Amino acid sequence: MEAESPTLGFLLHEVARLLRKRFEQISRESGLTRSQWQALAYLAQNEGINQSGLAELLDIEPITLSRILDKLEACGLIERHTDSSDRRVRILRLAPAARPKLMQARKLGETTRREALTGLSEAEGLHLLETLKVLKINLTEACDFGGKAEASKSWVVPAK
Numbered sequence: 001m002e003a004e005s006p007t008l009g010f011l012l013h014e015v016a017r018l019l020r021k022r023f024e025q026i027s028r029e030s031g032l033t034r035s036q037w038q039a040l041a042y043l044a045q046n047e048g049i050n051q052s053g054l055a056e057l058l059d060i061e062p063i064t065l066s067r068i069l070d071k072l073e074a075c076g077l078i079e080r081h082t083d084s085s086d087r088r089v090r091i092l093r094l095a096p097a098a099r100p101k102l103m104q105a106r107k108l109g110e111t112t113r114r115e116a117l118t119g120l121s122e123a124e125g126l127h128l129l130e131t132l133k134v135l136k137i138n139l140t141e142a143c144d145f146g147g148k149a150e151a152s153k154s155w156v157v158p159a160k
Contacts (some may be wrong), residue, residue, distance in 0.1 A: 023112045039068050050089045
């Protein structure tokens with residue numbers, strides 16, 4: 001019996017899992033977990049966001065994020081500020097010590113990407129990134145419209 005080729009979903013999941021695993025391996029010496037790195041990176045892109053907004057962006061439960069932020073705050077990497085309009089809301093900002101850590105994360109991420117893209121030309125790597133951006137846009141639109149994406153946009157795998 002012929003083995004089936006992995007589906008797009010399974011293949012993307014496995015590649016993402018392996019990227020995370022490899023990043024964790026090379027960042028072990030940094031003292032931060034992948035989840036902490038991810039929270040820092042998203043906060044750097046969305047500074048001034050509140051905790052619930054960051055949890056939504058990270059697609060994790062607020063209580064999970066709270067524990068991650070506790071550790072980052074204890075390390076002096078983030079600051080939590082009370083929202084002037086609602087004392088229950090915490091606004092997040094990077095502490096000055098986070099900037100060098102983020103530079104370290106970028107270098108670790110670049111190492112991981114370089115390893116993942118070994119064997120691809122620069123043009124192939126750029127094409128892959130552009131293709132993944134299109135998939136992200138398509139799926140974001142499909143999710144936003146409740147799965148009612150246009151049938152005319154569908155792509156069919158050619159028969160062998």
